[in-house]
Amino acid sequence: MISRRLAVSLLSLVFLVTIVFFMIHATPGGPAYSILGMHASPQAVAALNRQMGLNQPLSVQYAIWWAHLFEGRLGYSYIQHIAVSRLLGTYTRRTLLLDLCALALAVLSALLVGMVQGYYADRALGKIIGFAQILFYALPVFFIGILLIYIFSIRLNWLPPGGIGHHGGMSQMRHLILPAVTLALPIGAGLSRYFGHQARQEYRLDYVRTARARGFSDLYVAYRHVLRNAVRPFITMVGMMIPALFVGGVLTESVFNYPGLGWLLWRSALDQDYPTLSAITLLIGILTIAGNLAADVLNSILDVRVRYE
Amino acid sequence: MASGAAIFVILLLFSWAGPFLHTASPYAIHPHLLFQEPSWQHLLGTDDLGRGMLARMMYGGRPSLGVAMIGSVIATLLGLCYGMVAGLSPSLVDKSLMRILDAILALPTLVLMIFFAAIIPLDPISLILLLGLVSWPGLARIVRNEVLAYKGRDYILAAKQYGASTWYLARTHLLRSMFPIVIVNATFTVADLILTLAGLSFLGLGIQPPQPSWGGLLGNGSNLAITGSWWLILFPGIAIFLAIMSMNMIGQGLLNRLEGR
Numbered sequence: 001m002i003s004r005r006l007a008v009s010l011l012s013l014v015f016l017v018t019i020v021f022f023m024i025h026a027t028p029g030g031p032a033y034s035i036l037g038m039h040a041s042p043q044a045v046a047a048l049n050r051q052m053g054l055n056q057p058l059s060v061q062y063a064i065w066w067a068h069l070f071e072g073r074l075g076y077s078y079i080q081h082i083a084v085s086r087l088l089g090t091y092t093r094r095t096l097l098l099d100l101c102a103l104a105l106a107v108l109s110a111l112l113v114g115m116v117q118g119y120y121a122d123r124a125l126g127k128i129i130g131f132a133q134i135l136f137y138a139l140p141v142f143f144i145g146i147l148l149i150y151i152f153s154i155r156l157n158w159l160p161p162g163g164i165g166h167h168g169g170m171s172q173m174r175h176l177i178l179p180a181v182t183l184a185l186p187i188g189a190g191l192s193r194y195f196g197h198q199a200r201q202e203y204r205l206d207y208v209r210t211a212r213a214r215g216f217s218d219l220y221v222a223y224r225h226v227l228r229n230a231v232r233p234f235i236t237m238v239g240m241m242i243p244a245l246f247v248g249g250v251l252t253e254s255v256f257n258y259p260g261l262g263w264l265l266w267r268s269a270l271d272q273d274y275p276t277l278s279a280i281t282l283l284i285g286i287l288t289i290a291g292n293l294a295a296d297v298l299n300s301i302l303d304v305r306v307r308y309e
Numbered sequence: 310m311a312s313g314a315a316i317f318v319i320l321l322l323f324s325w326a327g328p329f330l331h332t333a334s335p336y337a338i339h340p341h342l343l344f345q346e347p348s349w350q351h352l353l354g355t356d357d358l359g360r361g362m363l364a365r366m367m368y369g370g371r372p373s374l375g376v377a378m379i380g381s382v383i384a385t386l387l388g389l390c391y392g393m394v395a396g397l398s399p400s401l402v403d404k405s406l407m408r409i410l411d412a413i414l415a416l417p418t419l420v421l422m423i424f425f426a427a428i429i430p431l432d433p434i435s436l437i438l439l440l441g442l443v444s445w446p447g448l449a450r451i452v453r454n455e456v457l458a459y460k461g462r463d464y465i466l467a468a469k470q471y472g473a474s475t476w477y478l479a480r481t482h483l484l485r486s487m488f489p490i491v492i493v494n495a496t497f498t499v500a501d502l503i504l505t506l507a508g509l510s511f512l513g514l515g516i517q518p519p520q521p522s523w524g525g526l527l528g529n530g531s532n533l534a535i536t537g538s539w540w541l542i543l544f545p546g547i548a549i550f551l552a553i554m555s556m557n558m559i560g561q562g563l564l565n566r567l568e569g570r
Contacts, residue, residue: 004408011412019421023428138554140504142511143546146531150542154534161534247419254512255531265420266512269427281424288417 002297009293016285020278021065025058027274069282075275077268084279087264092283094164095260098253099245101176102183107238109184110191111231115222117192118199118230129196136189141248145182145255152178162257179256183248187241194237198230239295243288250284310562316555320548324370335364335521347540354540357533362526366544369521374552376437376516377502383441384502385448385495392452393479396460407453413446422505426514436515440502448494455487493563500556507549523548 049055056064068074074084113129120126136144153161159178165171202208203226211221250262257263261280268276339359347354353362395406422443429435459465465482473481509515510524511531518525523545530541 008408008411009415011408012415015412016416020424023425027428138557139550140507140546140553142508142531143527143542143550146527146534146542146546149531150534150539154537243417247417250419250423251508251512265423266514269423269512269514272427274427277424277427281420284420285417288420289415292415 002300005293005296005300009289012289013286016282016289017066017069018062020281020285021062024274024278025061027272074279074282077273077276080273080276084276087276088261088279088283091259091261091264094258095249095253095262098176098179098183098258098260099249101180102187102249102252103238103241103245105180105184106188106191106241109188110195110234111227113188113192114195114199114230114234115227117196118203118226119218119222121196121200121203126196130193133189133193133196136185137193139186140251141182141186142251142255144185145179145252148178148182149255162255164258175258179252179258182255183245183252186248187244190244191234191237191241195230195234198233199226202226202230236295236298239291239298242291242295246284246288246291310559310566313555313558313562316551317559320370320552320555321374324367324374327367327370328364331363331367333361333364335360335368336519337361344536344538353544354538356526356529356538356541357536362540362544365521365526366523366548369523369526369545370548372433372436372516372520373503373507373510373523373549376433376440377499377506380437380440380444380502380506381495381498383437384443384445384498385491387441387445388448388494389452389484389491391445391449392454393456393483395449396453396456397475397479403453407450410446410449414450418443419505419508422509423512423514426509431515431517433516436506436509440506444498444502444505448491448498451490451494452487455490456483459483459486489563489567493560493567496556496560496563500553500560503549503552503556523552 046055054061072085074088076082077084077087080087113133117126117129120129149161152159160175161178163175165175208221208225211225212218216224246262249260250265252258253260253262254266261284264276265280265284267273268280337360339355342351342355342359343357345351345355345359347362351361351363353366355361356365391406391410395403395410398406422439425439425443429439459482465478468478468482506515506522507524507527510522511528513525513528516522516525518529526545527542527549530538530545533541
């Protein structure tokens, strides 16, 4: 199972690298024109093509592309005039910080909301929570983001509308709050709906009723019995949400001008900065493929049934 | 499901029939009418160039819904072909085609779309092709599993005994049997594509201004949020939300009926 899964991931990787290579070579006029501009002289284009190896057969260039990839040589940004590989470290760190904050927020709120929903399942509160979950799950993440900016930054002036602030300390924290909440809302809504359902199933079981009949407090029963038993399938669900986190992150970072990988992807797409664009597409692609692989492997370790499928 | 269908029909009417009732141009600039709040003269307010939001919302609905719907048709056809071929092929070919599909499904769709959008020309036709070409794999898997489920049924075996060709089986029996599940899936695909296209247009990588689209209008509104013009944000956002929500309601309703039969 795991070796087959690994082979599929490798195939994904080959597809990803090949798609990016051929699309970059299909850019209007080729890469040289993108660097020198549409009005470059033929001599200048020919010179640059020679210098960059673009005059060689496509198959040779494809091989070189792979070789460069393994060496971590990702080309130079047209816009920032710096090696792309030197850009990525900082941006990746910022993205990981945002994504981890959002994930923590989503998981904690999903556990809390799910427990409450499971307890009040058939009463008004449970229904209201269920409605809110569908609402937040269906609202586009960029719409949520702008609404939060409008309410909390522009009308109330409580939090900054975007950027990252000074490194470290309160300023950076304050800049993280809105994007993290935006990213966490749809993911938390999806997770809490799932966990709420699990908790509700658990609350219906005889042993929970017995525990309550024996006089244990609701909080004790909730923590000792319901939470512990409902949380196991929830963990694999969290793993499956990781690709959604990356994708939501791209839009969230763009809405809040939060300079992470997603923002850089967006800017380089708008500026047609192809080296940066292809490097980030590859990087996020590899992260997603690895995330999917990790979630599947985790799933097969936790659940024996999957392994024998 | 009925309420979902009603909402979607209203959105379609708003976009395609609305301009016959409200005849203002979505492109006409009025320098003396910038940032007008919603009022009886301008029902949905005006934008930073004095253009009426009502007209822009109406004309913006056309690409927002149309591109997604046609894209979904393309995706459905591609998914049908791939799934049928895989399901009807010998086991080894089927297995390899499925592994290839797994590999494609592991790629981050939105990131690839942004990547493609930076390279291809951004007119509605290219966007339809882009959305259609990227979003078929999910359906391909469903179709293939359906083919396998029906392949061993008696009526298929009987048809084979009578000498029916594989192409005849696929066209007549299999296609008819899986028609409902394909329609359900196409409905969900429309909802997905409306969201994706809105996201791309919001980022400036979808439908290009001055042509209005709901995602593009929302993007413009978010750039102008600092002016406090809530109507430039709220109306396009709600339209996108309603379109996605109604399509999902239709899909879910159809699915419930299908499973209940």
